[in-house]
Amino acid sequence: MGYRVWQKRTLNKSQRQVNLLNVKVLLLSAYDAASHKRWRQGLAAQFPDIEFTQIALAPRFFNWRIRGNSLTYATLQTSALKAHYDLLICTSMVDLSSLRGMVPSLASIPTVLYFHENQFDYPSSRQQHTSVEPQIVTLYSSVCADTVVFNSEFNRRGFLSGVGDLISKLPDGIDSKLVADIARKSRVLPVPLEDALFSRAEGPKAQGEGQPLQIVWNHRWEYDKNPDLLYRGLVQILSGSIELPPFKMHLIGQQFRNQPAVFAAIESLLHTHGVAGEVGFIDSYDHYLDILQRSDFVLSTADHDFQGLSVLEAVALGCIPVLPRHQVYPEMVGERYCYPVTGNLEVDAKALAVYLAQQLRAKAGGDWLACPNLAHLSWRRQYDGYRSLLFDTCASYTEKA
Template sequence: MRILLLSAYDADSHIYWREGLVRNLPEHEWTVLSLPGRYFSWRMRGNSLSWAFGEAETLSKPYDLVIATSMTDLSSLRGFVPSLANTPTLVYFHENQFAYPSSGKEFKSVGPCILNLYTALSADYCLFNSEYNRRTLLEGAEALLAKLPDHVPAGIVERIEERSCVLPVPLNEDSFLDHKGRRGEFHITWNHRWEFDKNPQLLLDSMIKLDQAGVDFTLHVVGQQFRKIPKQFEQLKTQLGSKIGHWGYMESRSAYQALLQQSDVVLSTALHDYQGIAVLEGAAAGAYPVVPDRLAYTELFPIECRYESFDKNVNQVENEAVSLAATLQTLIKNKQAGVN
């Protein structure tokens, strides 16, 4: 089968997915087009323009199937390249813009949500990496359509729902490791993008509370960084001082995996996670997952792994930091007492 694979915003999680797809299905003939994971607004709206008129020869070749990420402006691309209009198309949703948290700084627009909606409707089938992702898109689309003034056809959301299902991104085989652990000190690894949607304020507040409790621990903060780094990271490094272990992105995968193997906890503070590959990889290496009681994590981990979450709209960040710090303190004391 000749497959055209389109990754319109090729961030780390998207690279992980597409490389795994190609590697694990070598019997097919793959053609891959990707665009860098930067300049989000332009990339979302401009990918069809970039590809249709910059990769016309590649796109005009005969394909048996098109697999595109949800960032792809599929309706425009199929219009620009007529041959694609008749090719079966599958869209994979790593995330959806209906459930993406607001930083309060961005220009408010329904454009990204509309693009997700049009792309879902343009596809023959849609796959989601979690039921949380699927459900929030369907609910978000229904709420948006209800606000539109007129000429909104019936059955739009039902059409997407009928042609969709959940298929999580599988972990790479090398993710499953024997846990080595460390004696004595308790090691916590936070391994996410250094951006607002991963909730660095909660990380900062909870770690300060844990430090103030007088327990021994080391915090490793790793993950992808961008040009603008939230101020909380520098505050965290200053506040925790000697309790900081590894700091910054790890280029070596083997070194990163070794860190996960030796960690007691892999931690998420996210406002935005539709599957949580970083935490899943930590758990596969033997670290204990500590995650918020929301997002896709309610599908992935038992209640024992989830700390109490609060509605951010009522300014309950302080309560969540207390809950997280208390959860970690209990785990630290259990290790000291020899309790698994």
């Protein structure tokens, strides 16, 4: 027989330990963006006794990738996929239902589906045609998986709510208990932050004598990070109508061939007013971390973030967060670090400018908000949760033949 057939059962803790030490895991990342790569490599590094086979597809051609990844995997990775595995772990971009049909051996092993984001809450780009297909693919995959994992409760709620809204629009043939069934087999485990970030952090940062405060905006240069809000907020902050201490702003992050034109206007604005720090993509990760470590604040204007890793790593290095009060941010750092958002660009820009100015003045005056403690997001603290995930999923199956 070319693959194992499994039968569910319950194992005690010692049996779980033995099983985990001997498992072979196939880990598939169908759209291997930076956070996805970070997560899968971190997972494999944390469990060196497990034999991981990782197969990742480049993060490009989104519409094709999310619909065609099963065909790519099944035809170009046939030998690797038909090898023996005890556990299959997929990111939510993997078209799991189609893949299991094309590679039947994968239908007989326990499966974990990990959601870094969900297609129900992702804002549509003006350059993209709206399609329900990405939502259908992830819905089918969640039905197929034994365990469904989300990186935040915000992400989990958004997916389940989106599934409920979608099936309410479908004509027939859908079990009304579908959302509840997915919810029952779901759990929340964030993408952990590397322990080295916390050992590198030096605690609260004191402003050097005569030195300007430093703000960092460290996100992908794309529409969903709402650069229009950043530009409008900076226009108000730099207009001269708001009293501010001296500051510099670093505008850094991953850039792409096609990016919103407003980023050029933001760069020009920063340089014109003499507040530009480092601008552009930072090739060296150590240099990138140095920027975060010497910055006082990390700023976000994002329209969507399901966990906000770039913000969280900056906070772990001592940056005080200045974040929109929506999406995942209140869950991750608390509402006291967030400015209100309404969806009206001018209103939100004013709220951002007022809140950021307040925080800058407080820091300059020596009376600032304490930086949130994110130690619970470290791999050291999240390890047991991930170990339990692997134990529980593997332990529910045992070899039958």
